[in-house]
Amino acid sequence: MNSEILEIRSRIVSGETTARAEIEKALAAAKEHEDLHALLEILPEYALNRADKIDAQITELRKKITNPDQFKEAVVTEVGRLVGMPYVAKDNFMTKQSHTTAASKILENFESPLDATAIEKLNNEGAILIGKANLDAFANGGSTENSAFGATRNAVDSSRVAGGTSGGSAVAIAKNIVPFALGSDTGASVRQPASFNGVVGYKPTYGMISRYGVVEFSSSTDVVGPLTHTVADMEILCEILAGRDGRDSTLHENYFEVEGGKPDKLKVGLIRDLIGEGIDPEVRQNTLGFAEKLRTQGHTVTEVDLSMNKYALAIYYIVTAAELSSNLACFDGIRYGRRAGVPDEPIANQPNRFATPDSQVLTETSTSDAKTLDDIYGKSRNEGFMSENKRRIMIGTFVLSSGYFDAYYLQAQKARTLLIREFDKLFADYDFLIGPVAPTPAYKLGENINDSLKMYLSDIMTVPASLAGLPAISLPNGSNKEGLPIGVQIIGPMKSDAKLLNLAKSMETE
Amino acid sequence: MMKITNDDVAHLATLSQIALTDEETAALAIDLKSIIKYIEQLSELDTTGVEPTYQVTGLSNIWREDDIEKQVSREELLALAPDQKNNQVKVPKVL
Numbered sequence: 001m002n003s004e005i006l007e008i009r010s011r012i013v014s015g016e017t018t019a020r021a022e023i024e025k026a027l028a029a030a031k032e033h034e035d036l037h038a039l040l041e042i043l044p045e046y047a048l049n050r051a052d053k054i055d056a057q058i059t060e061l062r063k064k065i066t067n068p069d070q071f072k073e074a075v076v077t078e079v080g081r082l083v084g085m086p087y088v089a090k091d092n093f094m095t096k097q098s099h100t101t102a103a104s105k106i107l108e109n110f111e112s113p114l115d116a117t118a119i120e121k122l123n124n125e126g127a128i129l130i131g132k133a134n135l136d137a138f139a140n141g142g143s144t145e146n147s148a149f150g151a152t153r154n155a156v157d158s159s160r161v162a163g164g165t166s167g168g169s170a171v172a173i174a175k176n177i178v179p180f181a182l183g184s185d186t187g188a189s190v191r192q193p194a195s196f197n198g199v200v201g202y203k204p205t206y207g208m209i210s211r212y213g214v215v216e217f218s219s220s221t222d223v224v225g226p227l228t229h230t231v232a233d234m235e236i237l238c239e240i241l242a243g244r245d246g247r248d249s250t251l252h253e254n255y256f257e258v259e260g261g262k263p264d265k266l267k268v269g270l271i272r273d274l275i276g277e278g279i280d281p282e283v284r285q286n287t288l289g290f291a292e293k294l295r296t297q298g299h300t301v302t303e304v305d306l307s308m309n310k311y312a313l314a315i316y317y318i319v320t321a322a323e324l325s326s327n328l329a330c331f332d333g334i335r336y337g338r339r340a341g342v343p344d345e346p347i348a349n350q351p352n353r354f355a356t357p358d359s360q361v362l363t364e365t366s367t368s369d370a371k372t373l374d375d376i377y378g379k380s381r382n383e384g385f386m387s388e389n390k391r392r393i394m395i396g397t398f399v400l401s402s403g404y405f406d407a408y409y410l411q412a413q414k415a416r417t418l419l420i421r422e423f424d425k426l427f428a429d430y431d432f433l434i435g436p437v438a439p440t441p442a443y444k445l446g447e448n449i450n451d452s453l454k455m456y457l458s459d460i461m462t463v464p465a466s467l468a469g470l471p472a473i474s475l476p477n478g479s480n481k482e483g484l485p486i487g488v489q490i491i492g493p494m495k496s497d498a499k500l501l502n503l504a505k506s507m508e509t510e
Numbered sequence: 511m512m513k514i515t516n517d518d519v520a521h522l523a524t525l526s527q528i529a530l531t532d533e534e535t536a537a538l539a540i541d542l543k544s545i546i547k548y549i550e551q552l553s554e555l556d557t558t559g560v561e562p563t564y565q566v567t568g569l570s571n572i573w574r575e576d577d578i579e580k581q582v583s584r585e586e587l588l589a590l591a592p593d594q595k596n597n598q599v600k601v602p603k604v605l
Contacts, residue, residue: 110590113582113583113586113587113590206566206567207567220565220566246574249574250565250567250569250572252567252569311552311555313548314550314552315552317548317549325526329527334591334599335587335591335599336591337592342592342593372602373601373602373604374527375602376602378527378529379529381527382529382530382534387534390530390534390538391545394522394538395542395545397525397526398522398542401522401525408552410562411552411553411555412549412552413562413564414555415555415557416562417557417560417561417563420563420566452541452545456545468566469566469567
């Protein structure tokens, strides 16, 4: 499929459209789909201002340079590769132009003094942030129902979940509000909502894109992942976002370089453990159909075993809960965020911010009287976190506590090594692995909200790649009989990002 | 099988500095029990002699110049605190 980014760029360069027109269109679409609650805040004033500046810059260049090719090149080099294009970022990316809430109450009115590196890089390429997208609070969840600002609804069927945790970003793409969005993926959070809404979602190799300025959840698996309509757009974004920034010390030297041409004949492994018991039959058929399509293209597809897969979810919930409990320790009501007993400006009084009528930010106010330091800690955290945050902090505290550390946390990190070894063995024989993204298409709102374990189980197909740091894409691959989108997952070895995207590009369905 | 009582949850809540209500404590005892039962399946794996994985990049010692980067000012950071006085974050008496 053709790149939407290149298409918009050429229309802006030709004068057929302007940055202002693109931003106005995006803001109108955001308004039209307000009922889906994909966005927590929109930035009309900032975005239109910036668009006008970019349009003025383009007008200047046009006056100066008459040769059309030179003019086009000047726009790209001086304004940027994403000239005048609107985008949204998941609200766990710190942005100076808006609030950064992580969809939580404790950061309900938090205003970041800095931009995340990913935001900085997109802005430097002429892209324009038009809003912040909904998520599960602190990216703990799997449906974007666990937002203090209320749930996001699925783009295809609004009685269903958007998926999560980057649900708002996925819906913003699916509804054509913006051509690209930023999300983050710790275990499923870009891939699963992409699958549920029929868009492209990519989790790059751990260490490819800087996470500086992204609210941390689980430091050893968190990655920044974009969402787009096409793989070609994903390649452009990866090219812009990859590489070191001197701020996130887990980054590799930039190795990403877009691959062109038809991919070689590849050896692909279909992970048998992902299409066995517990999977929706239509999802299984969908993945098998994708395997057939790969064969038609001349690749070989063989069923392979990933026997450690059945332990992956248990490993994941121990490791990530442990890291979460440490990372969320900084939210104490002292240095930033909401403090129990200190009144805050209700968001209902603030224009351009959104919450559903039943959401916690609108229905609950701080009534506590916190007198001592311990009171402030305990009550600020209890009021500021959602119940899923608390649940995971408690699990994390449990697996790290004395007497249980060896049996749970250490055992999980050892089991993680076994899982990685099994992946290494498979990648000695196969170029890529495939499987479904989630066991089912999008389910009904409220269906899993009271059963946390059931909610966790919907991550079962995406967490293995996260634990091993491997790149994995969620590629739209048709829909079920009811018209609900189904995605397929391609997992590659470490740093195979460019090759993986090239394969995905060749397999895209129009 | 690990037993989780309300007292265990209350202890974990103290360690995590979260002032749970009694209802929350009781509900979490039930949730934690089922989650811990699920993660306990790892005990059946033989991991003798296996090194734990703490990070997956294989990178170590990423150095940078020890330069001061003034990205955010003191005033901007202080302004984030819910309560402040005389250029400092204000908290209740500790001692």
